[in-house]
Amino acid sequence: MVxxxxxxxxxxxxxxxxxxxxxxxxxxxxxxxxxxxxxGHDTPGGGFQGGAILATLFIGRLIVNPVNDIHPHLMHDVxxxxxxxxxxxxxVFLLMPLHRxxxxxxxxxxxxxxxxxxxxxxxxxxxxxxxxxxxxxxL
Amino acid sequence: xxxxxxxAMVLFLAVGSLWLENTYPDPQVYVxxxxxxxxxxxxxxxxxxxxxxxTGAQNAVAAIYLSYRVYDTVFEALxxxxxxxxxxxxxxxxxxxxxxxxx
Numbered sequence: 001m002v003x004x005x006x007x008x009x010x011x012x013x014x015x016x017x018x019x020x021x022x023x024x025x026x027x028x029x030x031x032x033x034x035x036x037x038x039x040g041h042d043t044p045g046g047g048f049q050g051g052a053i054l055a056t057l058f059i060g061r062l063i064v065n066p067v068n069d070i071h072p073h074l075m076h077d078v079x080x081x082x083x084x085x086x087x088x089x090x091x092v093f094l095l096m097p098l099h100r101x102x103x104x105x106x107x108x109x110x111x112x113x114x115x116x117x118x119x120x121x122x123x124x125x126x127x128x129x130x131x132x133x134x135x136x137x138x139l
Numbered sequence: 140x141x142x143x144x145x146x147a148m149v150l151f152l153a154v155g156s157l158w159l160e161n162t163y164p165d166p167q168v169y170v171x172x173x174x175x176x177x178x179x180x181x182x183x184x185x186x187x188x189x190x191x192x193x194t195g196a197q198n199a200v201a202a203i204y205l206s207y208r209v210y211d212t213v214f215e216a217l218x219x220x221x222x223x224x225x226x227x228x229x230x231x232x233x234x235x236x237x238x239x240x241x242x
Contacts, residue, residue: 042197046204076227079220084148086216090209091152099194099206106195113205113212120216124223135230 019064029057037118041110047117054118055125068134075123082120089113 037050058070093099093109190202204212 040198041195041201041205044198044200046198046201072227076223079223083216083220087148087152087213090205090213094206094209103195110194110196110201110205113209114201117212117216121219124219127223128226131226131230 015064022060022064025060026057029053029060033057033118033122037114038111040114041107047114048121050114051118051121052125054122055129058122058126059129062130062133066133068130070126070130072127072130075127079120079123079127082116082123086113086116086120089116 033050033053035050036045036053037047040046040050089109089112093105099106099109186203186207187199190196190199190207194202194206196202196205
């Protein structure tokens, strides 16, 4: 594995092309993933799908520039916090029937759940791919 | 500290499930399931007819996995979390930032 500095990635030859094109794709990946997540309650899609698309941001970056510079434990802690919120939000909103008392909150509830699931899935898939890649020295 | 947080969450879940009878689907879904055990299109017909006013979603799939069967989603999230806990535990990678092996 070639270890490089993160802040100055050095691309040579064909790698430069791949790096440039992938860098060009980052904002589109972010916008597409956010669109899938935020419209998950109205159109096909949802948290899991949008989260997987957001995870391809990190995975594409890993393919272009294989540096193990994420903070997996911090991401894991954030993911656990997301899971706690995913657990608490339906309990508060559905089991204690706030959805009957406040029907206007139904749609914000769906959007909030999709955002939480999307963030959790994106962080989780990123951790998995980075762990598998650098454990076997595949990259 | 983590133990107390876990205990509080379990207690909250137990207290929350006391309100289970007030959640949708409305009881007529179970009546439909019981009365038409051989006709499984009845509950799905109920969902398709009522999901917009029940959940506020325009997408029936989102209505099902975020409202009618939200426990499925919760346990799926738990499944993913447990898988990642196992991966974090068994794949110890030396990170250049931390210098040391991870815990």
